[in-house]
Amino acid sequence: xxxxxxxxxxxxxxxxxxxxxxxxxxxxxxxxxxxxxxxxxxxxxxxxxxxxxxxxxxxxxxxxxxxxxxxxxxxxxxxxxxxxxxxxxxxxxxxxxxxxxxxxxxxxxxxxxxxxxxxxxxxxxxxxxxxxxxxxxxxxxxxxxxxxxxxxxxxxxxxxxxxxxxxxxxxxxxxxxxxxxxxxxxxxxxxxxxxxxx
Amino acid sequence: xxxxxxxxxxxxxxxxxxxxxxxxxxxxxxxxxxxxxxxxxxxxxxxxxxxxxxxxxxxxxxxxxxxxxxxxxxxxxxxxxxxxxxxxxxxxxxxxxxxxxxxxxxxxxxxxxxxxxxxxxxxxxxxxxxxxxxxxxxxxxxxxxxxxxxxxxxxxxxxxxxxxxxxxxxxxxxxxxxxxxxxxxxxxxxxxxxxxxx
Numbered sequence: 001x002x003x004x005x006x007x008x009x010x011x012x013x014x015x016x017x018x019x020x021x022x023x024x025x026x027x028x029x030x031x032x033x034x035x036x037x038x039x040x041x042x043x044x045x046x047x048x049x050x051x052x053x054x055x056x057x058x059x060x061x062x063x064x065x066x067x068x069x070x071x072x073x074x075x076x077x078x079x080x081x082x083x084x085x086x087x088x089x090x091x092x093x094x095x096x097x098x099x100x101x102x103x104x105x106x107x108x109x110x111x112x113x114x115x116x117x118x119x120x121x122x123x124x125x126x127x128x129x130x131x132x133x134x135x136x137x138x139x140x141x142x143x144x145x146x147x148x149x150x151x152x153x154x155x156x157x158x159x160x161x162x163x164x165x166x167x168x169x170x171x172x173x174x175x176x177x178x179x180x181x182x183x184x185x186x187x188x189x190x191x192x193x194x195x196x197x198x
Numbered sequence: 199x200x201x202x203x204x205x206x207x208x209x210x211x212x213x214x215x216x217x218x219x220x221x222x223x224x225x226x227x228x229x230x231x232x233x234x235x236x237x238x239x240x241x242x243x244x245x246x247x248x249x250x251x252x253x254x255x256x257x258x259x260x261x262x263x264x265x266x267x268x269x270x271x272x273x274x275x276x277x278x279x280x281x282x283x284x285x286x287x288x289x290x291x292x293x294x295x296x297x298x299x300x301x302x303x304x305x306x307x308x309x310x311x312x313x314x315x316x317x318x319x320x321x322x323x324x325x326x327x328x329x330x331x332x333x334x335x336x337x338x339x340x341x342x343x344x345x346x347x348x349x350x351x352x353x354x355x356x357x358x359x360x361x362x363x364x365x366x367x368x369x370x371x372x373x374x375x376x377x378x379x380x381x382x383x384x385x386x387x388x389x390x391x392x393x394x395x396x
Contacts (some may be wrong), residue, residue, distance in 0.1 A: 016236075029284075037245065039248055041250060043244040045210050046229070048207075062227075062231075088223070
């Protein structure tokens with residue numbers, strides 16, 4: 001057995017997603033061996049995140065300021081709000097560099113199995129934002145799973161009273177994807193939504 | 199892009215063994231979302247390890263005290279020293295609960311490729327310890343790799359002048375291992391070292 005301090009570190013590391021008991025042990029040993037270059041900077045970064053990062057009261061993004069830097073960015077388009085399940089999805093869209101509007105993070109999807117109802121998600125706040133006269137379109141970018149699509153349909157119903165266009169992401173063949181490896185649902189959606197090549 | 203504090207955390211996490219950029223991002227998000235239950239305990243554990251854990255001046259083990267708890271344990275056998283490459287190997291042997299002597303952590307193996315010579319390993323300290331009249335056997339438990347075995351042979355030469363028995367781990371079929379999946383070297387070693395079943 002390692003020292004109790006190290007055992008505790010291993011235990012905490014092994015609870016992180018993507019780390020099992022074995023890799024947590026390797027990571028802990030790496031940290032202990034490189035105190036100055038790895039452990040101390042990580043410890044500092046954790047404290048900084050702990051103090052600085054909070055949830056944006058407008059969109060639910062995690063950032064060092066509230067409202068977050070996306071909500072306060074004057075170069076972004078106020079007219080379009082993209083609704084995502086999770087902050088990770090917001091990050092993915094930001095990495096793709098293809099969206100210049102605002103976001104709204106739901107915090108999950110409706111799920112009968114997990115007992116997540118409309119009140120557990122930030123749907124009321126979204127409807128509130130949609131009522132603003134400046135908003136013209138709401139893009140529902142929830143996952144293409146059953147729960148994600150159920151949530152999208154539910155939100156679309158909630159937004160019916162608002163004067164906004166409600167849209168969803170296109171289905172189709174992923175860029176770089178091989179047809180042979182695609183599921184039937186995606187192939188059929190890609191065929192149905194086929195486009196004229198010009 | 200996420201907040202700079204989070205980006206820095208992702209960057210530091212992705213340098214840990216077993217975590218790539220993608221899993222580091224997932225781990226960071228998990229940490230930020232569960233500040234009280236995950237981030238703060240981990241931050242505390244890192245600070246505790248940083249302050250408490252040091253390298254044992256006798257054997258090279260990492261522990262909260264120096265000499266370490268294994269070196270000072272009165273129930274352990276002073277007559278046998280097991281030589282391992284790394285603290286991780288010491289942990290593995292301790293988990294197997296099959297050795298009750300003392301340890302000596304080399305801190306690596308001789309390696310011409312990586313430019314690691316005898317002076318970079320704790321070999322002098324081992325010879326010093328072996329000169330003690332109480333030590334009867336030194337078990338060289340380095341890896342069964344070329345570098346590990348080279349190191350073992352080198353150490354065996356260094357220990358020739360000392361009045362100690364120098365031994366190595368047995369080679370053979372791993373317990374639970376299937377013959378079909380074993381390499382030729384292991385199979386041939388297991389055959390050569392075959393034992394009468396009684």
